[in-house]
Amino acid sequence: MNKHFLQIESLAKRYPQPGRQADITVFDQVNFQMDRGEFVCIIGHSGCGKSTILNVLAGLDEASDGTVIMDGKEVKGPSLDRGVIFQNHSLLPWLSALDNVCMAVRSRWPGWSRSKVREHAARYLEMVGLKGAEHKKPSQLSGGMRQRVGIARAFAIEPKLLLMDEPFGALDALTRGVIQDELLKIWSRTQQTVFMITHDVDEAILLSDRILLMTNGPEARIAESVKVDIDRPRDRATLHQHPGYYAIRNHLVDFLVNRSRELQGAKIESPRSDAPVQPREVNPVAESGGRPLGPRAVPASA
């Protein structure tokens, strides 16, 4: 068996229910792998436990069952190997943009000199297009600029795994597009391994190599792993003209509208009974045979 960079094995989260014997299972049998340099998005309806999975990967939450192995080591507790970008920028309001990044850089490399820390932080701020705004406080920055500082902070510590929890959820559509482009640019430069939660199907297609689809909670699973077979670099403006684009998009939308509910709590078939249940691997582009599909090809609910 080949070793993956990140292995998630039979992860489960249960909460005790007040007044009842049985615990409530948010998700279980969550198994997936990620390779180094891969960009993976996870999509699912609210309540399926996406954020909990992310928090477990970050070491900020504990799973009830299962293990996370990164780079051959089990993940226990938070570590600077795993950077997180939260939905709300989460900058410290009393520090300037630069100092927010510097604080993270200093904790990653405590031995660095002051000037080296600042230089490193400034480089990452420049990468997200914030040159000239380094000394502004978060309250003086727009929502999009704050989120960029958050991105710069997370990339600056050069984590082995970058976790993003709906990083653009709070931004308006225009700003979101611009920052997605910035993110793609940095990502292609750094080859960072990224695990990202999103609700936005188009965002997922634009950014990721693979999209994990979760069924509804409780008892949510990762049902499918959808390959985004579109060459990089991708361009937001022309992405929808790619022949495979609608094949993927329709597949995702169909899953979210119909199958995420139908598959809730269902056992996902495993090729071997002793092997852990893996998400079904899907490549809509290959399945459509490269035949371009229109936007209206979403199958109706069964």
Next chain:
Amino acid sequence: MSTDTVNAAGIRPLPTARRKSWPAGWMEPLRQGLIYPALGIGGLLAVWWYGGWIIANNDDLYAFADFAPGPTFAALYQMVASGAVWDPIASSLSRVGFGLLWAILIGVPLGIGIGYWAVARQITHVPFQFLRMISPLAWMPIAVLAFATWDAAIIFLIAVAAVWPITYATAHGVQKIDPLWFKVARNLGADSPQMLRRIVLPAVSQDIFAGIRLAVGVAWIVLVPAEYLGVTSGLGYAINDARDTLEYDKLAAIVLVIGMIGYLLDAVCVKLIKRTSWRQAD
């Protein structure tokens, strides 16, 4: 008729428009920084002067005429010129300073504790609210028994008065800390002391100073009656002494000094609050 009132009222928006068109805008700061405060001070002086005039013209109260502005400022000038004013100020300020220092050393950690742990908040609620409501001066007999020197007793009274505003302002600030900041710090590998230094203290420093500002007010008020007892120095003692020797002009001058120093202490606190404030000034 309606057009008339509009026209009449139309004069009022004019200054606003003109003010905007002046690039320097020098009139507004002048007004706010000088003219308005001067009007306030002038009003107070007028009331004082009028009160003095009434007393001076009343046969029953004539003996207290020295409370009026004229004799008071003359006495103040004399006290400043002779240097007699500095000794009581120095002893009073040092008592308040030490009292506040103790209140901060106790109040800030206490406030962080009860702000951070809900259980601590619930356990301490009744006893602390109970103690807070007892006038610090009520502790006077106990303080005198418990402490060897009068000075220590007064410092204790000031600390007792000042500790509550500092504790509760700090606790309030801690409760308002965004839990996400702790998450960020944890993700960056911060341990508890680092969390305290990097997140909690910078987040609540402005609340601490707001508490200190309230505490300074209370402490300065408690100081004077506390100095009526036992000690032979300080502004409170000086007031008592002036009363006993019937030097009402000197008494009023000391009252003036107390007010001015209180105002300055408050202004320093306001500066510190502004300095440490990170919340958006909206």
